Amino acid sequence: xxxxxEDPQALSIQEGENATMNCSYKTSINNLQWYRQNSGRGLxxxxxxxxNEREKHSGRxxxxxDTSKKSSSLLITASRAADTASYFCATAPNTGNQFYFGTGxxxxxxx
Amino acid sequence: DADVTQTPRNRITxxxxxxxxxxxxxxxxxxxxxxxxxxxxxxxxxxxxFDVKDINKGExxxxxxxxxxxxxxxxxxxESAIPNQTALYFCATSDWTSSYNEQFFGPGTRLTVx
Numbered sequence: 001x002x003x004x005x006e007d008p009q010a011l012s013i014q015e016g017e018n019a020t021m022n023c024s025y026k027t028s029i030n031n032l033q034w035y036r037q038n039s040g041r042g043l044x045x046x047x048x049x050x051x052n053e054r055e056k057h058s059g060r061x062x063x064x065x066d067t068s069k070k071s072s073s074l075l076i077t078a079s080r081a082a083d084t085a086s087y088f089c090a091t092a093p094n095t096g097n098q099f100y101f102g103t104g105x106x107x108x109x110x111x
Numbered sequence: 112d113a114d115v116t117q118t119p120r121n122r123i124t125x126x127x128x129x130x131x132x133x134x135x136x137x138x139x140x141x142x143x144x145x146x147x148x149x150x151x152x153x154x155x156x157x158x159x160x161f162d163v164k165d166i167n168k169g170e171x172x173x174x175x176x177x178x179x180x181x182x183x184x185x186x187x188x189x190e191s192a193i194p195n196q197t198a199l200y201f202c203a204t205s206d207w208t209s210s211y212n213e214q215f216f217g218p219g220t221r222l223t224v225x
Contacts, residue, residue: 031212033213041218042115043214045213098156099214103151103153
């Protein structure tokens with residue numbers, strides 16, 4: 001399987017703290033994307049980083065990409081209770097047309 | 112996302128029954144996908160279609176079939192359902208003109224096979 005892996009599997013923090021989750025993948029990629037899933041709902045796209053980029057920001061989100069280590073991290077700053085959700089990375093390989101999703105990190109932000 | 116709808120939202124069925132899950136989209140996207148989600152395994156691709164005449168197997172296509180009836184409709188069938196097909200199923204779309212390939216997901220269908 002080319003499915004990526006994320007860690008930690010679960011993360012619990014206090015509101016206002018930063019949350020960091022990591023994604024490791026197996027193949028060369030065109031881009032890597034992060035998605036959010038609220039309980040029982042569909043996934044929502046958060047941010048995309050291309051293989052030639054090392055860091056990207058969007059609001060309270062910061063994504064880094066290290067293609068030499070085949071890894072990415074998602075940082076959510078100043079977390080809020082509403083950030084409670086599962087977060088998935090998805091990779092778009094250089095070859096083929098499929099996305100590969102990671103196993104997800106379940107984030108709980110305690111008010 | 113209201114632009115991608117799935118029916119039914121929940122379904123309980125028995126082993127051996129034929130089941131069809133339907134997906135419709137109003138985003139005008141060419142590309143459509145079916146995924147299943149199992150606890151601890153993330154999302155895995157079942158089938159995908161880049162236009163009406165294009166059907167491709169994904170990572171876990173065994174036991175499933177699909178039909179792309181129109182640009183806006185993509186159905187997933189379980190010919191003879193088995194208990195290990197109990198999962199949350201998602202349809203997604205993307206726009207071929209976007210180099211970003213962002214995917215837009217439906218709300219999901221929770222399928223239980225007894």
